[in-house]
Amino acid sequence: MKPIIHGLTHDHMDGCRSNLLLIEGLYQAASEKFPFISHSAMTDYFRKNTTTNLVSCFDILIRVMQSETALRAVASTYIQHRANQGYIYLEPKFAPQYHTLGGLSIEKVADIVFDELRKTAYQYDIKVRPTICIGREAGPEIGIEIAKVALKYDGEMILDLVCGEPGNPPEKHFPAYQLTFGTKVRRECHAGEWVEAEPRENYSQRLLANVRTALFSLRCHGIGHAIPLAQDTELVKYVVDEGVRISMCPLSNMTLKHIKSLFDLRLHTLLDANVWLTLNPDDDLFLPEMKQVIEECNQIYSFTPTQCRSLETNSLRPL
Secondary structure (H helix, E strand, O other), X not given: OOOOOOEEEEEEHHHOHHHHHOHHHHHHHOOOOOOOOOHHHHHHHHHHHOOOOHHHHHHHHHOOOOOHHHHHHHHHHHHHHHHHOOOOXXXXXXXXXXXXXXXXXXXXXXXXXXXXXXXXXXXXXXXXXXXEEEEOOOOHHHHHHHHHHHHHOOOOOEEEEEOOXXXXXXXXXXXXXXXXXXXXXXXXXXEOOOOOOOOHHHHHHHHHHHHHHHHHHOOOOEEEEOOOHHHOHHHHHHHXXXXXXXXXXXXXXXXXXXXXXXXXHOHHHHHHOOOEEEEOOEOOOOOOOHHHHHHHHHHHHOOOHHHHHHHHHHOOOOO
């Protein structure tokens, strides 16, 4: 038995497979030459270089997503693509700081993306709650600017902290998150995905330290990845008691070699503890698609009917 999942809670719009439908057209519109001989060559490049140079990899995509026309095309194509796959609830992630090279402000980027996502979702009868993200390599002042945009939307837009944790721990952007305390803004954070490789002997502890910071300092309502969560029973109890959502991306973690086996995530332990757990693709432009995520996780865990129902309903619960 496999879960039938109709919602995605950890889905990067700029890393979605839908962009393969328009990337060459975006390059043409920007009067630039597409730098790869094929789509597969581009996705292979991403797989090989994402963990060492994440921002540079995504520059291949976002360099031609700098105009209102391009952003609207990306947002509308994303919704159409996910609708055709059968999804009815989405929380697409976008980081406006990466789309200002053409003169758009962070606020204007957010307004364009929010408008196009909502408009296209309405046409396809999909519920969408956009997630505005801080690329954590930016300075705290950028994070604050993005948080202020989230505040403007008064709970209609989730705030998240994304990209590589090494050198950029969650507390770096505490000032941005603090602005949203006591407001309707729901907070999420990528934490416990990957940190500096050395020292190896306390690697998991350092991942968990970022998860704790996201939970206790940033007061997050949701955590993305949280790879070693099941190792800490007290933390598991906390996320259950507080209703914190854990959006996991198992095949992303495997493909990028953050885990050795899908069993390392101990999904069965988390589900049986009633953790609000969801499964997601992360960036299926270059990482495995959701169908494969479900297939491979089910091969390892042989999900029970109860676990399947939990995964299905969890994916449709708004943060």
